[in-house]
Amino acid sequence: MFIVFKGLSSIGGVGGGAIAKPLIMAFFGINFKVAVAISSFAITVATLTKFITSFSERNPDKLSTISIDYQVVNVMMPLTLVGAFIGAYVYVVLPDLILQILLTILLLLLTI
Numbered sequence: 001m002f003i004v005f006k007g008l009s010s011i012g013g014v015g016g017g018a019i020a021k022p023l024i025m026a027f028f029g030i031n032f033k034v035a036v037a038i039s040s041f042a043i044t045v046a047t048l049t050k051f052i053t054s055f056s057e058r059n060p061d062k063l064s065t066i067s068i069d070y071q072v073v074n075v076m077m078p079l080t081l082v083g084a085f086i087g088a089y090v091y092v093v094l095p096d097l098i099l100q101i102l103l104t105i106l107l108l109l110l111t112i
Contacts, residue, residue, distance in 0.1 A: 020035075020038070020039040020042055020043075021035045021036060021039045021103075024038055024039060031096060032096040032099060032100055033091070033096060033099070036091065036099075051068075054067055054068065055068070
């Protein structure tokens with residue numbers, strides 16, 4: 001069930017973390033922090049797979065260029081790494097309940 005939902009969310013372009021964590025917690029009875037780790041690993045595998053499969057794809061508008069815009073990657077990756085370090089620190093410091101509340105608030109804000 002988890003693999004089906006994760007695959008469908010990846011195909012749809014959504015990382016699937018918001019879908020994966022509650023599914024892991026509900027179906028497997030795993031606590032929140034372990035569910036976050038499993039979900040993060042699944043997202044990493046899906047992202048790496050997508051990168052490998054699209055590495056040689058060409059841009060449909062400009063066939064002479066590849067579809068990955070490395071200028072955008074150069075801007076986004078440092079910010080992504082900073083966010084990952086901050087998130088890892090918050091993940092270790094805060095208890096499960098606070099993390100669940102913060103994640104719920106974040107997801108509600110993202111749906112608006």
